[in-house]
Amino acid sequence: MQTIPEKTLKTLLLTAIPNGVQTLAVTTATRLTIPSNTTYALIDVEAATSSDYVRFWCDGTLPTATDGVKRGDGTAFDLLGPAAIAKFRVIGISSGATLQIQYFK
Numbered sequence: 001m002q003t004i005p006e007k008t009l010k011t012l013l014l015t016a017i018p019n020g021v022q023t024l025a026v027t028t029a030t031r032l033t034i035p036s037n038t039t040y041a042l043i044d045v046e047a048a049t050s051s052d053y054v055r056f057w058c059d060g061t062l063p064t065a066t067d068g069v070k071r072g073d074g075t076a077f078d079l080l081g082p083a084a085i086a087k088f089r090v091i092g093i094s095s096g097a098t099l100q101i102q103y104f105k
């Protein structure tokens with residue numbers, strides 16, 4: 001059985017900080033409104049219909065209706081590290097996509 005070193009375990013202990021809800025515009029890529037000291041974000045996609053989804057990139061590139069990682073209703077993903085969170089850009093495809101975000105430090 002493999003054990004996790006104590007130093008590594010301590011870095012995994014996170015504290016939840018104010019959460020966020022971000023309704024996405026259909027035609028404009030946007031960045032997150034990030035609380036200070038955020039090191040991790042857990043993001044859940046909520047969509048009104050099965051045809052609503054989001055596209056995103058984590059390197060600062062602006063996603064479009066046809067380019068970017070695609071996620072639909074009920075999918076969750078996470079961002080680890082201040083740089084990835086700061087460079088995250090997302091766009092809603094159709095009008096019913098919302099992100100529920102829990103931030104951690």
